[in-house]
Amino acid sequence: MIVQEKLLMKFCNQVPKSIRPRERLRLYGVKALSNQELLSVLLRTGSKKEHVMEVALHLLNQFENLHELKEATVEELQKINGIGEIKALEIKAAIELGCRIAGSNQLKLGKVSSSKQIARSMMYELKDLKQEHLIALYLNVKNELLKKETIFIGSLNQTIAHPREIFKGAVRCSAAQIILVHNHPSGNPTPSTNDILFTRRIFSCGRMMGIELLDHLIVGTKSYISLKESGECEE
Structure with a gap:
């Protein structure tokens, strides 16, 4: 460069x-x-x-x-x-x-190959935001991206980020799977207790509805954390 x-x-x-x-x-x-x-x-x-x-x-x-x-x-x-x-x-x-x-050019409708691919794209998109943004990526059974939607803007907690808002979009586009992404404006992607509890709740609701939560990614300025890899995308 x-x-x-x-x-x-x-x-x-x-x-x-x-x-x-x-x-x-x-x-x-x-x-x-x-x-x-x-x-x-x-x-x-x-x-x-x-x-x-x-x-x-x-x-x-x-x-x-x-x-x-x-x-x-x-x-x-x-x-x-x-x-x-x-x-x-x-x-x-x-x-x-x-x-x-x-x-x-960072994220287009197409096939999602890995959480790393999504994280890199979303880090670029969210890096300058001053508030937390929760974004849902809706996918079909072939891991093809059907829709990307910002669910809410603000601090992540179970009152604001209610599962119904997330799964309403999934049902609307007949998604079989979802990936959640949210940013930490501080730049540090370390998950909070609320992040972990929220992820487990979404996973549980998705299992009941037959819509799998593939991953929940927290992105910082230069790094990200996959809650699936951390074992949190489960009950």
């Missing part, structure tokens, strides 16, 4: 800087543009006092890195000279679209 970044920077430096960003994009492709130039293309215009490139530079300087920019609120963006509500909303929409495009 470092080598690729150096090559990209070398290429960018070779592209004439006198050409306007949009023209550079058309002639040399999107990867030839710096972060400042990409933002200027997105912003389109500057303010009465500053060129669009200057506004883009102010935007980059306001945040330590692109991740911080991604997390910025509309209100925080509007504090930057030259960025009003419309531009702030457009920036947020563009960032979200980029995130969705990046995540779209």
Whole structure:
């Protein structure tokens, strides 16, 4: 990755800087543009006092890195000279679209081969979330993914994460098996007592309904835990 970044920077430096960003994009492709130039293309215009490139530079300087920019609120963006509500909303929409495009290749309808496959995909999707998300993956008897659904957002406990909400979706799409995934915003996937009790309850309900709980995965920032491998996907 470092080598690729150096090559990209070398290429960018070779592209004439006198050409306007949009023209550079058309002639040399999107990867030839710096972060400042990409933002200027997105912003389109500057303010009465500053060129669009200057506004883009102010935007980059306001945040330590692109991740911080991604997390910025509309209100925080509007504090930057030259960025009003419309531009702030457009920036947020563009960032979200980029995130969705990046995540779209992580998990597609198809055959699930292992818990590890699911965990890696979901770690990418859930890594920046500030709250716990419980997601159900509904599968048929051939381990083919029928549907992915977010069941709820919030702390995992038996009152909020009721089995009926999970199995209602399974029945609706005629699923034979389910895999549950939820994130720990702390980054540490170690299961809590509630996580374990909840998993056992879902397993028991699934057995009665004839819908098997294949696994319950807890994902952190860089690692995950399979409660099936831990022996918790049982009564």
